[in-house]
Amino acid sequence: NKQIVFKDYVSGFPKESDMVLKTGTTGLKVPQGVKGVVVKNLYLSCDPYMRSRMRDLRGSYVEPFTPGSPVVGYGVAKVLDSGDPNFKEGDLVWGMTGWEEYSLITATETLFKIQHTDVPLSYYTGLLGMPGMTAYAGFYEICSPKKGESVFVSAASGAVGQLVGQFAKLLGCYVVGSAGTKEKVDLLKNKFGFDEAFNYKEEKDLDAALKRYFPNGIDIYFENVGGEMLDAVLVNMRLRGRIAVCGLISQYNLEKPEGVHNLFCLITKRVRMEGFLVFDYYHLYPKFLETVLPYIKEGKISYVEDIAEGLESAPAALVGLFSGRNVGKQVVVVTKE
Numbered sequence: 001n002k003q004i005v006f007k008d009y010v011s012g013f014p015k016e017s018d019m020v021l022k023t024g025t026t027g028l029k030v031p032q033g034v035k036g037v038v039v040k041n042l043y044l045s046c047d048p049y050m051r052s053r054m055r056d057l058r059g060s061y062v063e064p065f066t067p068g069s070p071v072v073g074y075g076v077a078k079v080l081d082s083g084d085p086n087f088k089e090g091d092l093v094w095g096m097t098g099w100e101e102y103s104l105i106t107a108t109e110t111l112f113k114i115q116h117t118d119v120p121l122s123y124y125t126g127l128l129g130m131p132g133m134t135a136y137a138g139f140y141e142i143c144s145p146k147k148g149e150s151v152f153v154s155a156a157s158g159a160v161g162q163l164v165g166q167f168a169k170l171l172g173c174y175v176v177g178s179a180g181t182k183e184k185v186d187l188l189k190n191k192f193g194f195d196e197a198f199n200y201k202e203e204k205d206l207d208a209a210l211k212r213y214f215p216n217g218i219d220i221y222f223e224n225v226g227g228e229m230l231d232a233v234l235v236n237m238r239l240r241g242r243i244a245v246c247g248l249i250s251q252y253n254l255e256k257p258e259g260v261h262n263l264f265c266l267i268t269k270r271v272r273m274e275g276f277l278v279f280d281y282y283h284l285y286p287k288f289l290e291t292v293l294p295y296i297k298e299g300k301i302s303y304v305e306d307i308a309e310g311l312e313s314a315p316a317a318l319v320g321l322f323s324g325r326n327v328g329k330q331v332v333v334v335t336k337e
């Protein structure tokens with residue numbers, strides 16, 4: 001059983017060498033008396049929150065990885081053997097699994113059974129998995145969006161951002177996204193239908209950039225990055241605007257997070273800024289599928305994935321999220337069947 005093992009806790013930017021390829025032993029049968037499933041992992045998801053699990057921070061919203069054990073993350077897998085009456089051999093599932101070829105999963109209550117297989121299975125790491133639910137819950141439940149409002153999304157071409165922008169367009173909003181390369185900016189405008197997009201790395205003055213695209217201000221900011229971008233957005237918010245704080249990726253590798261300077265704007269503009277965690281919204285998953293599957297089939301939503309081939313490519317793929325190497329949702333294919 002090939003595995004990607006987490007070496008030890010990390011400070012600063014994570015490196016490929018913080019993880020190592022090893023060969024372990026995992027039986028292909030569920031041990032007698034264990035309520036669990038043995039799965040073959042097909043697709044693994046690289047997600048920014050995994051950086052928090054590389055810190056020795058117990059009691060946080062996710063537990064740290066265990067040094068010397070395989071990395072743990074979302075994935076799509078096929079059940080090979082089951083000691084749980086809710087699952088049978090051949091079932092396809094998505095949920096928490098290991099970065100390895102085969103895993104024994106005992107927390108089966110956290111697995112979702114995949115019922116719709118007429119879409120790419122890898123979508124269950126992104127569009128139809130945790131990031132998709134994040135975009136859905138964050139936009140519809142936290143942003144209180146209304147038709148015609150002005151929406152800004154940062155890290156807009158990523159797993160979550162590309163969907164937030166498309167949901168906002170489907171509702172009839174004016175949508176602008178920021179991303180870190182020309183290729184991503186082109187995708188935002190030409191593939192995902194954003195009204196405007198800009199490369200934040202090429203803007204000397206983010207405040208001026210936002211004023212260019214939002215002369216009347218921003219009603220909704222879907223926050224994925226934090227730092228300077230958040231400060232520039234705060235001064236450009238409209239009266240009674242909403243900020244959904246989904247992520248702050250620019251801060252994840254800093255030992256001391258940067259300060260935010262313009263919080264007073266929340267008061268003067270009566271802005272509601274609210275953080276959220278997708279884990280609190282999984283009860284909406286059936287409703288989410290009912291909404292999103294037809295959008296996919298009718299071609300109303302597109303989704304771009306960045307697919308890395310082979311388990312051994314997983315460490316570089318994960319680390320690449322923090323330099324913006326991924327174009328779209330970062331997936332790792334272990335095997336296609």
Ligand code: NDP
Binds near residue numbers: 130156159181247278
């Ligand atoms: P992405 O697919 O967007 O990948 C990360 C992207 O972030 C990179 O491609 C890069 O794009 C951008 N980025 C990296 N470093 C920086 C930086 N210093 N400043 C600005 N942008 C940067 O990731 P996801 O869509 O999966 O996640 C987006 C955000 O949502 C993250 O902050 C994540 O933690 C959060 N999240 C929160 C959840 C919740 O429950 N609250 C659940 C899931 C995700 P670029 O080239 O544009 O810089």
